[in-house]
Amino acid sequence: MAGKLxxxxxxxxxxxxxxxxxxxxxxxSDPLVHLVRNSLxxxxxxxxxxxxxxxxxxxxxxxxxxxxxxxxxxRVEDNGRGLQVEKIGEKAFEKGLxxxxxxxxxxxxxxxxxxxxxxFSTADQVSD
Numbered sequence: 001m002a003g004k005l006x007x008x009x010x011x012x013x014x015x016x017x018x019x020x021x022x023x024x025x026x027x028x029s030d031p032l033v034h035l036v037r038n039s040l041x042x043x044x045x046x047x048x049x050x051x052x053x054x055x056x057x058x059x060x061x062x063x064x065x066x067x068x069x070x071x072x073x074x075r076v077e078d079n080g081r082g083l084q085v086e087k088i089g090e091k092a093f094e095k096g097l098x099x100x101x102x103x104x105x106x107x108x109x110x111x112x113x114x115x116x117x118x119x120f121s122t123a124d125q126v127s128d
Contacts, residue, residue, distance in 0.1 A: 001037065001040055002040055005040060005046070006046045007040065007044050007045070009058065009059050009060065010058055010059070010060045011060070011061050012062040012063070013064075014062060014064035014065070015064050016065075018065040018067060035076040036063065036076060039061045039076065042080075043078040043082070044059035044080040044081075045080060059079055059080055061076065061077075085111050088112060088115060088122060092117070095120070097114065097117055097120065
């Protein structure tokens with residue numbers, strides 16, 4: 001998928017030996033794939049864009065799992081551009097998810113949380 005998007009990406013897996021019940025792992029599979037795809041689609045820049053911003057051409061997506069007490073903590077992170085608050089707000093407004101006055105009253109964190117609304121995407125087209 002990264003190649004189709006013109007991006008050079010290294011996938012890092014940390015904590016592969018963390019034990020998870022099979023039924024839990026099955027439930028987590030689709031959401032984790034979705035998070036990695038979001039990093040590729042929205043977070044990581046093309047090699048050319050990364051170079052323009054003083055970054056190396058290759059980005060990374062890191063997925064880690066670790067036991068913390070009775071819980072397992074799973075993180076998916078990348079070294080891309082981060083969330084674009086203005087773009088998120090505009091897309092939410094365009095889709096009728098939030099009124100202009102409501103959007104203008106929101107903190108940056110509240111705007112970022114709009115990404116969790118069902119069906120929300122800033123992509124102009126959906127990737128594979």
